[in-house]
Amino acid sequence: MDKIIVQKYGGSSVSSTEKIKLIANKLIQRKKTSPKIVVVVSAMGDTTDDFISMAKDITKSPDKRELDVLMSTGEMISASLLAISLKSLGCESISYNAYQLNIQTSGIHGKSLIDDIDVSKINESLDDGEIVIVTGFQGLNDEGDITTLGRGGSDTSAVALAVKLKGSCEIYTDVDGIYFTDPRKYGEAKKLKEIEYEEMLELASLGAQVMHSRSIELAQKYDVELYVGLSCSDIQGTYIKGSKDMKLEDKVITGLATCDDDAAITIVDIETKSVSPLFENIAVDGVSVDMISQTAPFNNKVNVSFTIPKEDLQQCRGIVKNYVREENIVVDEEITKFSLVGLGMKNTSGVASKVFKIFSENNINIKLITTSEIRITCAINSSCKEVAIKAIAKEFNV
């Protein structure tokens, strides 16, 4: 039996009728080798933003149930136009919406989670030789009200359909795949042929915006092979899959992410007993602390360093002042969080020491370090960022 392919096209891929016609032509070519295709579409270009600004014209806080009704029309528009385009080219096609597929969701409006999808109509249509178009980003709650899935919702719709249809999932977007690191920051960054779910999740949490974490988690849970690539192009993209489906030997480092949005605060000689209440107070104020390191106590006093978003610096400094004198607070706004991700770290000892050695040889001071099983993050001076990327890429041959 032919494997079902679920393709998803993002808003920029369907932003005009011209682009929709291009996709229709690509689909017709693809159908020759993959006869069973389901296509999930996002709203055209800026449609969703336009709807939000219309609603905001009326009120600052539009009712969430009705906002979901409004937003959901965007995908119905692009779905019908793609079906019209396919049929005009002689290719049988049909569009389905959340009602027709009973896409059940739970949770709140604007951030709903998919519980189930009835794919019987899709299977019938596929058996009839039709390319099936499904409106992404939306579902129904128990009351039969339209809900939307929030950021990255159409990706999640596509993966959920692939789960239910036991198919694979191809995400077409405006980037041509996943890179070792952001090519805008490091021009020589290589594109990855494949990446493991966990690695992709780590990179997503570090700011790689190609796909939303939710859809990757769902794909991982049900072992759906994902592909991310450029729409309407023959350039090879990146596969996201489970480690058992990858080459036997993992690369030690798969991805590198940097972030310049944080500042480091170091507090000198704070009372040991004040450390816990200090972080509690910072948390109460909604400031998210990321990296933390603390020295060993001496005379019941310690030094503590941590990073916070730069935008929260003033607020956080105010809280710290309640615990130590001004001159004991050192703020460093010139830091870059430098993260290396790789499933191979699990099985390869000495990755951290190798990284430290590379940094040392290049005169890069490490200010803070945190690690997870498959990630090392160092805070370094921002001016050293480029040198660090090049040195790491060279030494790990990535």
Next chain:
Amino acid sequence: MDKIIVQKYGGSSVSSTEKIKLIANKLIQRKKTSPKIVVVVSAMGDTTDDFISMAKDITKSPDKRELDVLMSTGEMISASLLAISLKSLGCESISYNAYQLNIQTSGIHGKSLIDDIDVSKINESLDDGEIVIVTGFQGLNDEGDITTLGRGGSDTSAVALAVKLKGSCEIYTDVDGIYFTDPRKYGEAKKLKEIEYEEMLELASLGAQVMHSRSIELAQKYDVELYVGLSCSDIQGTYIKGSKDMKLEDKVITGLATCDDDAAITIVDIETKSVSPLFENIAVDGVSVDMISQTAPFNNKVNVSFTIPKEDLQQCRGIVKNYVREENIVVDEEITKFSLVGLGMKNTSGVASKVFKIFSENNINIKLITTSEIRITCAINSSCKEVAIKAIAKEFNV
């Protein structure tokens, strides 16, 4: 129990978020005296036309099922925005679409007929004190596909809801009511306070475009009182209702319609036996013949006059030439069809002779006459149109 009011707002009434806010404010005022309000909305302004041109960008003849999906989103957009606006002003409100109300339709895509509506959700919401917004113009067929109702569809949705909810129906549009005759053609035309269904249907068939015949027929069938008026205005509009609900004495003439789109053809000395095949051939060619008159036979020959749309004149002349010589065909392109409509004609004898007398006194020649039970139509010379309207309005005091 409070009578349910079904209001319908056309596309020009909801063409911007500003106008939607105005309607929301009007509704909140109205709710104080009429606590149970259901609102049917059309798509905003030119949305439907925009959708059609997007589809036509892709193909000359877009698939009808998918075109209905596309078109139906227009009403979902305006419905959600109106509900958002009402809720932002503190008025409980909820929008429902064709799926949520199971608006069952039959017939073909783009021209479907409403079979039934499940109003249980509407009644629950009304009991909860909510203003209910319903997407007009759309329904579902047996397959659960979205259908649209064609021209005047939202009017029909509103009347159908009024039928099911045993309410009355108010159609808000960009004209302030029904006039004795088109005010653009006769500046002194008076607005009617009320008009009977049959009269309105006759006027609609004669070109009065305020409401589509379908919705009037439906209102007549189930005796739903209709009101037509300007949206967001206190100007009194026109009631359309059954004769038993009107004043005891009908006015003899309620409305006057003129049409300059037809030409008259007169055929002199055509063989009696040729008359029937002539009209058959004209019908086969798709030309719609309106008024016909024939003289008594003399030597097995008669004179026949009839009117046809001017645009079909060349085609029709070609057919006539097969039956008589060119010099026996007289074409008159300078005619106006002049129609008087009034339920009172049924019970008032001599209306026709009074009309003829008025025309005669004003030197207006009548070229052709047809009548129905409540209508008299005369073809007169176009140059006499204004004189005729004034004379009739004066003599019948309308």
